[in-house]
Amino acid sequence: MRDFSQLSEREILALAIGNEEEDGRIYLDMAERLREDYPATANIFKEMAAEESEHRRELLELYREKFGDHIPLIRRQDVRGFITRPSIWQFPKPNIDDVRKIAESMEQETQRFYRNAAARATDVSIRKLLGDLADAEAEHEHRADALSESNLTADARSTEDKHAREQFMLQYIQPSLVGLMDGSVSTLAPIFAAAFSTGDTFAAFLVGAAASLGAGISMGFAEALSDDGSLTGRGTPYVRGVVTGLMTTLGGLGHTLPFLIPSLHMALIVAIIVVVVELSAISWIRWRFMDTSPLRATLQVAFGGALVFATGVLIGGG
CATH class of the missing domain: 1.20.1260.10 (Ferritin, core subunit, four-helix bundle)
Known part of the structure; x- marks a missing residue:
């Protein structure tokens, strides 16, 4: 050279x-x-x-x-x-x-x-x-x-920009939302069941960490293998899989980390606050990017989260 x-x-x-x-x-x-x-x-x-x-x-x-x-x-x-x-x-x-x-x-x-x-x-x-x-x-x-x-032209540019936004939605926003919803909601039951049944915050943390990482890996592979993007235009399957997996893990770890607090009472309070923030963020994303009305988005997400949370509490308390 x-x-x-x-x-x-x-x-x-x-x-x-x-x-x-x-x-x-x-x-x-x-x-x-x-x-x-x-x-x-x-x-x-x-x-x-x-x-x-x-x-x-x-x-x-x-x-x-x-x-x-x-x-x-x-x-x-x-x-x-x-x-x-x-x-x-x-x-x-x-x-x-x-x-x-x-x-x-x-x-x-x-x-x-x-x-x-x-x-x-x-x-x-x-x-x-x-x-x-x-x-x-x-x-x-x-x-x-x-x-x-x-x-x-202005119309052509507007059409292309609209299409670009749709591609961004399909390739990043939708996989992120799916992962965040799954991680934030599906891990509620095992974490709170472990917390209420054992009374041990660290045990709840281990269960939550395992559930979050396991769900992230599972969701990542599921998204990557579900569609190669050639027909749907949803982009590279590996990118979607990584995005979905990371957001799933992040959604679960958010309300898992509070259980590093030794006090069970304090850990539960902080975890519940984090769950409310997570569900609010999901509702906002659905309203902002998925054209869902704020009230409808909030009620749907809150109802699903409440069901899973109640399931964990009932199983753990029983």
């Missing part, structure tokens, strides 16, 4: 040609991945790919004029400190905002590359072209805005 500062002008041009070709293909990959859900944004990336193709043509003409027809294979990974690019095809379901940020960072990195390359060039025509391409990359942000105005 060689440093960028060690490359000759011929090698820099060869690297730039490969860079423009790869960037164009990345933009086309973005367009293809976004075509179905975000057609207006996909058109923007197709036009940006066309611009990268024009840059590559200009570089090829100059290279042929200066060095002939053979272009050495110089890859990004062969140059230390050279700009890197993401593999869009590896993204399970690209987030629209993430893709736009990636495109912006690509233009900024390419601009820095051309600035540095132009500063090192001694040939006037090479220096001029590299400088012009650096200016062109700097203008791409404005060009992207112009493309957005022509392709991404």
